[in-house]
Amino acid sequence: MMNVHIAEKRYPNASVPIIKDLRFALNSGEFVAIVGPSGAGKSSLLNLIAGIDCKFEGSIRDQRTSLTPLNVGMMFQEARLMPWLTLLENVCLVSESQKSTLTIQRAHTLLNDVGLAGLADQYPNQLSGGMQRRVALARALMAEPDIMLLDEPLVSLDQPAAAELRELLLSVWQARQFTVVYVTHQLDEAVALADRILFLSTSPARVIREEIIELPRPRRRQDIDALNIDLADRVDLLNGRMA
Numbered sequence: 348m349m350n351v352h353i354a355e356k357r358y359p360n361a362s363v364p365i366i367k368d369l370r371f372a373l374n375s376g377e378f379v380a381i382v383g384p385s386g387a388g389k390s391s392l393l394n395l396i397a398g399i400d401c402k403f404e405g406s407i408r409d410q411r412t413s414l415t416p417l418n419v420g421m422m423f424q425e426a427r428l429m430p431w432l433t434l435l436e437n438v439c440l441v442s443e444s445q446k447s448t449l450t451i452q453r454a455h456t457l458l459n460d461v462g463l464a465g466l467a468d469q470y471p472n473q474l475s476g477g478m479q480r481r482v483a484l485a486r487a488l489m490a491e492p493d494i495m496l497l498d499e500p501l502v503s504l505d506q507p508a509a510a511e512l513r514e515l516l517l518s519v520w521q522a523r524q525f526t527v528v529y530v531t532h533q534l535d536e537a538v539a540l541a542d543r544i545l546f547l548s549t550s551p552a553r554v555i556r557e558e559i560i561e562l563p564r565p566r567r568r569q570d571i572d573a574l575n576i577d578l579a580d581r582v583d584l585l586n587g588r589m590a
């Protein structure tokens with residue numbers, strides 16, 4: 348379990364904090380979605396959890412007894428691939444021993460796992476947006492993550508590509524059982540995927556509501572839609588407050 352408490356996050360020269368008194372716990376292996384208004388500070392929060400940004404007041408504590416640091420995988424709104432590298436090289440890039448046989452074998456396996464077998468020697472610009480995100484997923488998996496931080500990974504994909512990637516994310520998570528923090532604007536996406544949804548206020552962000560999603564998996568579209576409507580009635584997402 349991990350306890351997140353951001354007492355305050357303020358960017359330099361900003362007159363007001365972007366996050367204030369935001370708390371939640373993450374259970375190991377849980378899929379948690381974070382839904383909140385635009386500009387609330389969701390990406391900033393992921394950067395704090397990832398340890399990319401350490402400048403905040405508060406604490407993010409992993410309760411495991413093991414002293415090994417958590418492995419973190421991240422996926423962003425864009426695939427962020429290096430266009431001059433092949434898919435295989437892009438996936439290997441995050442490894443400390445990029446050229447080792449073991450790394451290369453593992454990258455091939457991961458490309459296979461995300462449905463890109465046989466495309467290892469292609470370049471990113473030869474692929475569709477959805478396929479590029481799959482490469483980004485394979486790259487994130489390279490770290491053998493204990494926790495995966497996903498920042499709107501389906502945004503700007505067309506509907507079929509988004510649906511495919513959503514299913515892939517679910518199956519990868521179910522097979523590997525890492526903890527997921529999934530940021531999205533889309534409530535129905537959160538309902539389709541998450542065990543629990545945390546709703547954020549407008550900036551300074553704090554958790555205004557928590558909802559456990561008890562729908563059995565695989566989830567049926569009509570159940571997702573019904574719960575989505577019900578939740579949307581109770582939470583004013585746009586303005587980050589209770590409706």
Ligand SMILES: Nc1ncnc2c1ncn2[C@@H]1O[C@H](COP(=O)(O)OP(=O)(O)OP(=O)(O)O)[C@@H](O)[C@H]1O
Nearest residue numbers: 358359365383384385386387388389390391392532
């Ligand atoms: N490095 C930075 N320095 C200064 N201000 C920043 C920095 N990063 C983000 N901000 C500001 O913090 C605010 C929140 O940004 P953030 O990207 O965390 O929100 P968000 O909820 O993820 O937004 P969106 O939903 O639009 O993706 C924005 O107003 C942004 O300008």
